[in-house]
Amino acid sequence: MPHNVEYQRYVALGDSTTEGIGDGDEPSGYRGFADRLAEQLAAASPGLRYANLAVRGCGAAHVHERQLPAALDLDPDLATVVAGVNDFLRPRYDVTEVAGHLEATFAALTAAGTHVVTLTFPDIGKIAPIGRLIASRASDLNALVREAAARHGVTVVDTAAHAVTVDPRLWSPDRLHLSPLGHGRSAAAFARALRLPGSDDSWALPLPALPPRGPWQTARTELNWAATFLAPWLVRRLRGISSGTGRDAKRPTLTPVLATAGPGAD
Incomplete structure (x- = not known):
């Protein structure tokens, strides 16, 4: 079914994934799936303006209580909402509470x-x-998100259903953030869900197989990752330090977007 809706005001809400961490760098700025999606939307909807309210490190409560009011003030006709990872990575986790914040956000925007x-x-x-150790947290939240989305007419990009989404090449070395390829695939998945011109299901296709690794190589890789990324992350968590402390949204107002021709997932 072809795209037949022209969006004029796209607002992205969420955490580091929506901010674009892993797709670019700090001095020059991050791109990310939402920026990529906005460029594709602009090709189909001339005059599109785009705002990105995401803040790295935030949870669903921040999206509901801080980002949602700002989003409503912008009167979007399209919004993406991606949050929950930072919640289920924390020691204290209440899936019903997190899902409740997401559903309240869905409800207010759709209303x-x-x-x-x-x-x-x-x-x-x-x-x-x-x-x-916490994989069930993600699957439990997914189930509640699907139910809430059905109640409020929210479109769900069901990335959990596709094996390619756990391919290591779609993830940054820290395994917490998407790589540029991962952000590209995610943007293509959202474009497909919106039935944008040029979009298709190729975002879900598997990548060429990786060469097999022996047990010792695997062990070295895991130990290196734990020392380089996991340990510092745990220390920050124990100290109550968030990567988003003192940060504001990177694109708090609606501004024009330069269009691109297609998904460009890979």
């Missing part, structure tokens, strides 16, 4: 006439072995 798109999370236990 205002906004088309909302969200996603489900892949199996984090397949991205990092230690993630197996």
Whole structure:
């Protein structure tokens, strides 16, 4: 079914994934799936303006209580809402509370006439072995997100259903953030969900197989990751330090977007 809606005001809400961490760098700025999606939307909807209210490190409560009011003030006709990862990575986790914040965000935006798109999370236990300890948190939240989305007419990009989303090449070395390829695939998935011209299901296709690794190589890789990324992250968590402390949204107002021709997922 072809795209037949022209969006004029796209607002992205969320955490580091929506901010674009992993797709660019600090001095020059991050791009990310939402920026990429905005460029594709602009090709289909001339005159599109785009705002990105995401803040790295934030949870669903921040999206609901801080980002939602700002989003409603911008009167979007399209919004993406991606949050929850930072919640289920924390020691204290209440899936009902997190899902409640997301549903309240869905409800307020759809009541205002906004088309909302969200996603489900892949199996984090397949991205990092230690993630197996909390993999059920992601699957439980996915189930509640699907139910809430159905109640409010929210479009769901079901990334959890596709094996390619746990391919290590779609993830940054820290395994917490998407790589440029991962952001490209995510943007293509959202474009497909919105039936934008040129979009298709190729975002979900598997990548060429990786060469097999022996047990010792695997062990060295895991130990290096734990020392380089996991340990510092745990220290920050124990100290109550968030990567988003003192940060504001990177694009708080609606501004024009330079269009691109297509998904460009890979």
